[in-house]
Amino acid sequence: MTIQWFPGHMAKARREVSEKIKLVDIVYELVDARLPLSSRNPILDDIIGQKPRIIILNKSDLADEAQTKAWITYFANEGISAIPIVAQEGKGMNKILSTSKALLKEKFDRFKAKGVNPRAIRAMSIGIPNVGKSTLINRMVKKNIAKTGNKPGVTKGQQWLKFGKEIELLDTPGILWPKFEDPMIGKKLALTGAIKDTLLNMDDIALYGLAFFKENYAQQLEKRYALTKEEAQLEPPELLMRISEKRGFRDDYDRASEMVIYEIRSGKLGRFTLDMVPVSLTE
Structure with a gap:
């Protein structure tokens, strides 16, 4: 995307x-x-x-x-x-x-x-x-x-x-740049709300967010959605399905995606940083 x-x-x-x-x-x-x-x-x-x-x-x-x-x-x-x-x-x-x-x-x-x-x-x-x-x-x-x-x-x-x-x-008004050379930057900005949601495919952004938390903040993911360690390591699409089931959304994955994005943005999954300083730069 x-x-x-x-x-x-x-x-x-x-x-x-x-x-x-x-x-x-x-x-x-x-x-x-x-x-x-x-x-x-x-x-x-x-x-x-x-x-x-x-x-x-x-x-x-x-x-x-x-x-x-x-x-x-x-x-x-x-x-x-x-x-x-x-x-x-x-x-x-x-x-x-x-x-x-x-x-x-x-x-x-x-x-x-x-x-x-x-x-x-x-x-x-x-x-x-x-x-x-x-x-x-x-x-x-x-x-x-x-x-x-x-x-x-x-x-x-x-x-x-x-x-x-x-x-x-x-x-001054907020200014984005005409083209993101790295598509990952677009995803990060979208996840934190810097780009209008109407321009986004929300389930793609939710899957990106879940993949990031799975990799970097798995314990916070487990705690928020009452997941087992095994569940938290599911692939993002299956993870979204499991969260949807736990929240009683059944197969309404659009609703589940919007909920996940909102909870990430508002800090309900805990504190996180998408851009991490490479260890070599802090030594």
């Missing part, structure tokens, strides 16, 4: 981000902590260039904690600051301002030395759809300004917002 999604407003947003990047001091790149690489848009690297950035690992409460720590180390080795947050609850938000100040200290010290009056940090938030950008912004400005929702593509335009007196934030 090939998954592609690049609505017209995303192409427009890409152009606008390219035009506005020169106006900001720093970029907040929001990613899903469950897929720290797959939820990064590769075209943004060219747009951001050498501009200081912070990778904000949102939904870290849903991600494998050990993997999140490993990814923070990985990004640090790449020279990029990464912060785990839970925007929905406001956890970790205070680190955004302190890290921004640290990264921009030399720039603002130069301004001060030249007699330039102090001003707010100008930041831009970017990221793919449904990683929680609008929720983050609403938490930062403490008002329900940006539209939020559990569906991708809610934010359609750019807007400047004030975070107290210290940050002026330029919000």
